[in-house]
Each structure stands twice: as structure tokens, then as C-alpha cells.
Amino acid sequence: MAPLNPYTYIQCPCSDSASLGRPSDATSPTSAEADDEDNTFDPRAPRANFSLYPLEYLLYCEDCHQIRCPRCIAEEIATYFCPSCLFEVPSSNLKSEGNRCTRSCFQCPICIGPLSVTSIETPPSDPNLLAPDRAATQHSTYSLICSYCNWSSTEIGIQFDKPNSIHAQLAKIRNGGASRLTAKERKERRKELSHRGGEAAVAAAAAAAAASETSGGQDMDLETQFANLKLFYNSQLADPNAGDNGFSSLGDLGFSSPSSLSRIMNLYTGGKLHDPRAKSKLGAMREAITADEGLLEPDLDESSLISQLHRSDFLDTASSTQVCSQPPNLGEPHLHGAARFNSSLRPAPYLLRTKRSKRCPVCRHIISKPEAKVQTTRFRIRLVAGSYIPSISIRRLNLPGSNGPGAPAILGDLLEPLKPVHFLLTFKNPIFESLKVTLGAPAKTPGRFPSKVTVLCPQFDIDANTDVWDEALKDNDRESSGRSRRRAGTESQFQVEVGKIWERGRNWVSIVVEVVPASLKLEQGQDLLKEDEDVLEIPMFVRIEWEVENGGDDATTGSGRDKDQKEKRELAYWCVLGLGRIKQG
Amino acid sequence: MSGLGSGAVAAGSTPLPHRSVANIRSPHTSSNVNPSTPASSSRPLPSSSFGSPSSLRADEDILILELGTRKLQIGFAGDACPRGTVWFTPSQLRRVGDFRDWSSESKTNVDWKTKKVTGERWWSRDHELWEYDVREADLGLIGDKVERALREALTRYMLIDSRPRRMVCVLPSGLPLPMLSAVLDSLFSRLQPPTVSLLSLPVALTVGAGVRSSLIVDLGWRETVITSVCEFREVNTSRSVRGGRLLVEQTHKLLAKHLPENQKKKADNTSDNAEDYDLSFEECNDIATRMVWCKPHLSSPAAPKSGKGLPTLHEQDESDVAAAGSSTEALKTVRIPLRSCRSPTTIELPWEALAEPSENTFFDSQYTESSFDDHELPLPLLVYRSLLHLPLDVRALCMSRIIFTGGCASVLGLRGRIFGEVSKLIEERGWDGVQGKGADQMRANPKLRGKKGSRQASSGPKGVTSPSEAVENREQDGVWHDAANTTHDVCPVEEQLKRGQDTRPRVQGRMRAIESVGAWSGASLIAHLKAAPVSTIEREAWLQYGAAGASKPSEVDQKSARQSLGPGGLIRGSAASNSWTLGVWGMN
16 A cells, blocks of 8 residues: 555635535435534535645636646647647647647657658669669668657558658558548549549549449548538538428427428338429438438448458557557548557657646736746746645644653654644645634544544634744744744643644644544445545644735735725635544554 | 745735736625635636636536546537546545555555445445436545536536536436436536536437437446437437446456465365455456457357257357367467455366456356346347337338447447347347247137237248338338339429438338447537537526426427527526426436
8 A cells, every 4th residue: 555645635616516506415424414514515426526735736816816737727739739740730730730740759659759761771672783873872761760669650551751741641541551532632633533524424433432442442441431421511502493491391390380390291102203393392301311412321341351350469450548549530431439459550749738828717817827938847827726825734743651662653654543743734835824723623533544633723823924024033023922832842841732833934834634534344234445444534624814914015905905904804614634543554 | 834925925916917907807806705615606607718718618508427437427518538547446536645555565466355335236326426326325435426427527628717608417327316406406506506507328429420319238337228219319229237347357267266265265165256256347347348358149049949048049150160160279278467465366167268258247157048037138138129119110211220329339340240139039039029938829720820929930040030021111101102203203393392301211111220429529510510408507507406307208398498509509598597407307
């Protein structure tokens, strides 16, 4: 079992169950308990995992004075770039070229390592021809090679003529080396066909149709079929005879509209016997009939693939993670969504990434804005929550009296069940005002194994985060003014007192929490321990209050309107303290 | 940290250009807005044009979202395939910042066992979005899962900002209303699309195949659903639990049986706890997708057999031939490395054994027909019965437009096998729902059979199929039709009218499978062609009324409710006054 470092998670106030609308899980035991304990936040409820964030993930809106988590932030994209070549992609390309790098950045389909273009040295057919100009005249080919797992694109039968614009070349090659038409070429070919006038066009179209009907079934890849279907539907919808109700029956569930009634009537009375004049009014869009119109009859006989599977080893087949990381392959005929063999995997172009600036969804102020340049990692604006709300750090406190022979407590030590343990919570104030903190924690942690929790000092003040040098200069004064600042050396003072702060510093305060871990003994008939059920987690409601002085140090007053009086602010949120694992058995 | 903060603060105190723009856009002062529930703030967010030059186009982009039990697919309308696919995995259920899955320790063999939780199907549950059993479902959790997967898809694959966009949602038509409501809640409150349109999966598939009627055989994860679509309407649905989940469980059974530790155990006692798993779901799922195959159907039986007791006979026959055909091949073994069992090992399986899971999952042909419950019919029988339930004309259309889809359609040989067995069933039984000894006797007895009976009887045992009859009939019709045409052909106006029309007959009455580009791509086509979806839900209406605000589909005048999906086609004033429906999902 991995040792557990104490951690703190904060629940963003945006995901209060009230704001989420319906009390959905009224029947589940967790919410019933929550009702009993007056809406104590249960960190073990499955939904809690979706609203808890470490402090580092949270931002803060200065104008709304509110924490903003990744769920309650409006994002805008500053830059699109390829993570491999760091080339910035204009946003207009994204729609047309897709979400992957269209240069020569590829990932290995086997191990996701980066691929590099390497020239393949063809073995000289004539060994005694060692003329110096040979290298220049020889037509060399290139392949993509993974430097990590040594995979090469020659394994799937793909070689390139040029070392650059690999993406465009790859789009024209099928696995195994056969070439394919890209969408653009297909369009041009079609245009060519339609431009040829008169009978020639008809004949050519017929020939093409015939050709595609014979060989088309196998050749038709997803992209082609989609394009054919699109063309077919467009022509049908544009057909004046087809009337206006091409897809209308998609929206027609009832039989109320006259057009659907007439069509249904036509279905039953119609057919070949019907009066052709009446049929002309039918006007329903017809179906695709040929492969050119997108109709594809699959080859249901997969015995060749089965025998290929039979011949191949387990490791010749692509694992599901490998298949998942493949980009959707438009160039292959239907494989029903999945490449099966390693030989059918293709190099995956890198997914593009974005730099995003973030806004508060309520007041639209920017709360995070990165530098536009791809290479820099700096931010122009970044209002992280850590510089607005106090951070909480957890340390195990070893009292010489209670814990026997004062062995230093190691972090990640297992907690002894039913034995009181003390933890030191240190709250650190990041802002330039003094904070008033109020803590609330349930006496028993929610869940199957309730541990007893006592916060010994639930209410305290933290001094402002003043300048470090001020503090250093004032240090002597404070000492003399009798603030209860404890020193580590004075052993006699190590005594836990209720209602007293344990230790206090310039901008931090430590308090003690006493915990009696529950016993994890399972009774007869109880279910086994769930994952992480042995971790002692305390839900704690933190409420902080502070007053903002206007005029002087306007650290937190972005919008200083009322100049004279002090403005009182407060912020309240749930957080979860993970203290440690309880010993089992 | 404080340096960063103070820098930002300094920036905040001076009126920066971006702030002033923001203030123009939203006249509300920040101080009096309660920010606690940004999602539900009634003020519509301005579809702003900050920063990105693509802002004008953003309104035109329609997002197509397909939700399945195990994955979510998303992309833009008009694209041939989705840009991103996100699978629902247990790691999505973890907290943000919990990187446990990346640690090397999580890959160790027994770690997945500690995840063992209560309840049924704990083994595969975290890999699924929903279970259709609404009684135990945590709807909020479903909404959260959808939201997180969607966010991942939007950030990783779509690369779009969070400006509101219209969405089209492709959903299985059997989705219970509470689930649909949870999904819509999540979409509307978190991503704020102005409208969400709903499309049913079978209809999108039908459009994606280029036909108007079809029989969709969706070999899905949770169950296999067979839907007949006639003229873009779903007319009949039948389902069976024989789906992907069962396949993976059967694969586990097979692998566990061959584990060395279990083989030893088997010598001791044979009783085995069904709820106990020796291997992780991930590994079994992986092996099921990689190695499991399906024995082919014998397309041409040498001798016609009697319909009675067919399945057992058939199975025997098949194994004989398979053994004869590949007697040397059958000896081949497949080595499969297993890592999630107690001690990592490599097991050797005979090649034939790898066809067992699919055999047991989809066919179970060693049992008689009467031993199956309604929810677990073998697939060929299910397809046959759902065809049988259809009216004659619909059946003729549907049987020649069979579309196989779903994850299990990629099990090698499965589609061909189902198709072949259904054809054989039709050949043997015709379109007679009555089976059994009594019916056979009745057919055999010339005194008892009436006029109709004689026709059926002749079609049954002799193998003269009704489809071929239908073809004959059509040909007869065709002849007559031609004759009729020759008499009427003089009218030039008709000629004019007929020119644009297609006179080619529709294929019907024979078994034929066709390929669809897929539900997502079908929906992409529909949205691209600006067809009106079954139901379009406006954000305000949903947030105000929820599912209760929907009116029954029959009560809505479709002509007035219809909206175009095209840019500018959405007339807000009229749309707001209209009532809206939930389509097939709001029927009851």
C-alpha cells in the first residue's frame, strides 16, 4: 500500500448540490445521511470526486471574490500549436485540416514515441558500382522510425518519396503501399466527369458506376462513402421533383401532416399498380441505389481476416490502447471502428494543443491569460486561488505524553485504530489583510467507518501577509507583546489546550485537530473495503472573513468604490483533509 | 506566488482594454452579481467576439455528440467522422490531481482487486456511463460523468473555446427519460448551448446508410437492440442481453478456466463463485477485442434438414466441418500473456477455444429455443422474430436493408454468421410464426390445411422461400406495369414529370446487408443538410421547465414547430412560443 501524504482538496462553491438542480440520488444511502447531518459534505460520495480540486487547480475572480474551478470558467483560445514542432496553427486551418499537426510530426502507433523521418538505404544492387556520384543520383526513399521502440513505417508497407510534408503523402497511401484518392482528387475527378458534355458524360458515368459497383465495395472507404452520401442527399434535396420533404419525416412523429399521410397512403396503395400521375406527387426522396450514391454492401465473409488472425501471434494484434490512440482513419474501408492488427495501425499525427485564456463566466473578467507566443510558458494574468485563500498544510503531531516514547511520527505512517492522534493544521494567509477563520467539521466523518474528529480551536485570526522585512524588524516587539507564539525548544509548553492556538507566526496559525480513527473491522455480512475507504478524510467547512481597507494598500480592492469605510468580505467553502491511512485488521 | 498575485493585482487596478470591452458587453457591475451559481444565472451570456478571429463562424458550428454506454464521440456537423472519442474509464471517476493511474504501482497485478466495490457488476461498472435501471442510478453522477468526458473531448480533440454552440445529441432510443433529463441538465447548465437537438440512433444510422428503411442490428455493449426503421420512423424494437458485456464476461470465464491456479483448483472442487473475478476487466476487454472470433456459418448446407431440432443439429454439423477443414490448424495454440492475475503468466489456448466466448454469448446454440427467456434470445432468432413481427411490406423493405453496427460488430465473422443463420431460419420456416410439432403435423396433413396453409407448407420444407416468391411477384408486377406504361406513355407531361424521377425499383424482399457510415456520421449528415430533428430543446425552456415542459409529440403541430438547423434559420420569436417535444423519448 502506497504511503499517503496528507492532502487538501477544496470543493468549488459552484458545485453545491443546490445549484446542480435536482436531488437526484434520493434513494442512495449517502444522501440520506447527508440530510440527517444537515448537509455535511461527504467526500466519499461518488459525485464529490467531480467537484474537489487541489488548491493549485483553482483560480480566483477578483471582482466576484469567488473561487473559480475548471468547471465554472469560460475559456477562450489564444493559440493553437503542435506540441511536437511548436508550430503555431492558424485557427482557420483547424476547421479544414482537422485537429492534428499537418506537418511531419507523428507519434509511433506502438509506443506513442515521436517518429522521425529517416532515409532508407536501399542495398546497392551492383556492389562494384562505388562511383562518388552514386549517392546523388540514387533515388532514395524515406520512412518514419520510432527511436524508442524501433518501429518503422516500412513494417506497414509505407515509404515516402520526399522527406517533407509527410502528412500529405501519408494521406495518399494505404497501409501496404497502395495509393488512394484524397477527397480533393475525388472531387476534381467528379467535376471532370460532369464537365464532359453530352453522351460522353453519360457513358463515362455509367462506366464509372459500373466500375465502382464491381470494385467499389472494397475500395470505398469511410470518407468516400460519406462524400458520396452527402452528394446524393444534396442532389435529392435540390431535385425540384423531390418536393420539400426530403428529411421531413425525421421530424414527423405523428401522422398529422398531410404530406406524411399522403406518403403513407401511397405506400399502401402505391407500388407499380398506381397511377403514375399520382406517383409524381409523392415526391419523397428516394434511396441511394448505387455505390456512387453511398450505398455500400459489406463483405460479410471475414474468413480471410480470421485466418490472418489465426496465423498471427497475440502480440501481432493491436491492443485497445493502441487502437484508441489512433486517429479516426478515413482512408480505410470499414473495419467497424477498429484496426485489429499491428499492420493496420498508422502513424498518428500529433494532436494540436491550445493555450487558453480564462474568464470569469459571471463578470467576464479575465482571470488567466497566457503569453501568446508558443515557446513561452509565462502568463500575463493569472489569478491563482492560492494567493487569495489560505493554504492548509497538515502535519502529524507527536505529543510526548500521549504517544509513548516520543518516536517521531513519520508522514504516511498508518493510523492506529481507536487511538487518538493529533494533527497540526497550519493555515497560511496569502493576502495583505488579517483573516478571521471559522472552521466547522462534523464530529464524526461520514461513511461506513466514522472516525471522531475534534477541532480544538475552530475560530482564530491570522495576521496579514505583511512584508517579510517588516516582520523581521518587528520580531522583537512581538515577542515581548506576549503573543502566544510557541517555540519548538520549550518542551513544557507542549500541551493541547482546547480553544487555544497551537502556534502562530507572521502570517500563519497552527491549530490542533484530535482524531480517533475508526476501526476498520468488518462485521459479518459487510462488504469488503472499497478503494481508499481506509483513508481518513475529514470534511471541513472553512469560512474566512476579512475587511478590506480602501485607499491605502488596495491589494484586494480592484474595484474601490466606497473609499471611506471598510468593506467586509467573506468566503466559505468545503474542503477535504486527507490525514492518513488507518491500519487494517 | 505573491509576486504573481500582486502583478495581477496591479493589472487589475488600471482600466485595461480587455476589461473595458468586457464592461461594455456586460453592463452589470461585478459587485452586485452573486457569483455563486454562474451556471444558472438567468442572464444569457453574450456570445462575445473576443480575441479569436473565428468568432463569427462559431455560431455556425454545430456540435454533434453521440453518447453510448461506454464512449462519447464528438465532432463538427459536416465532418465524415468524429474528431474525438472519449471512453468512460475508472480514471475519470478520480479527483482532479489524483495521478495514481500514472504511477507504476497501479499497473501491478492485484491492484484492481482492491477496487472491488459492492453491488452487481462492479467489475465493469466504472467503464460504463449508465445502466438503464433507473431505480439505482445516481443521475447526478451520470451528469457529472458526461460533463467531464465532454470537457475532455472539447479540450483535447475539439480545441474550441467555451462559447455557446448548438448541439445535436445522438442517443439510443431506448434511453429512459430520467437519464435523458440528467444528460440534458448537465449539458444545459454546464456548457450552455442555446439549443440541443435530439436524434435517435437508429434513424441516424439509417440516414448514414443512404436508405429510408432499415433493420438496425446494434450489437452494443449493454445489450443488442434490433430496431426496424421504416421511412425514418422506428416501428419496432426488440432487445437481448447478449451484448459486449456478456462477451467480455465469457472471455473472462474462458481465460480463468485456463489459468494454471484454477486448473489445479478444479481438480479439488468444481464449484465456482460466479461473482469472483480472477482477471481485471481491462485485460479481458483487451483480449476480447483482440483475439475473439466467431465461427463462420455454413452457407450451403449439403442436405436440407428438417426444421425441428435445428440448432443442435446445426452446431454438430459445423464443428465437424470446421474440424475437417482445419484439422491441422485446430491443433494450433495461441499464447496469451496475462498480467492481472495473481502471478503473471502466459497461458496457451487452443485456437478453437477463442471462438467459444462469442459462440456462448451470441448464439448458445446447444440449447433449444424454448429454453431461452425473452430477454436473452440468441441473436439470429431475435432478428428473425423481429422481422416476423413486422407487417409484410415493412418486412420486405427491412430485410434487404440490414445494418450491423455497435462495438461487437467488429468481432470477426459475427456479422456473417448472424446474417447466414437468419437467412437459414427464413429458408426453413418461411414467415410463419407458428412452430412445433402440432404445426408440422398440420402442414403434413393435407386434409387439415386450408388454402393459405398449403402455400406456407410448400414454402417451408421444400426451401422455396417466401422472399423468392416476393421477387417473383414483383417481377410479375413489373411485367404488368410495363404493359400499363405502354398504353399510357403518350402523355408528354408525364414524360416531363418522370424525367427527374427514379424508375428503378426498390430492392426489397431479399436478404441484404448494407453498410452505414455510422450513427455519428449519419447525424453529421442530417445536421449538415439542415434537416429538422425530432426535437429541439431551447436552453431557457429546459432550465425553466425541465422535462415536464415537453409536450407530447402528437400534440405538437410539426409544421409550425419545425425549425431549420441552418444558420439564421432559427427564428427565436416563433420558436419560443412553440411547444417542444422530447421526440421518441417523451412518448410515454
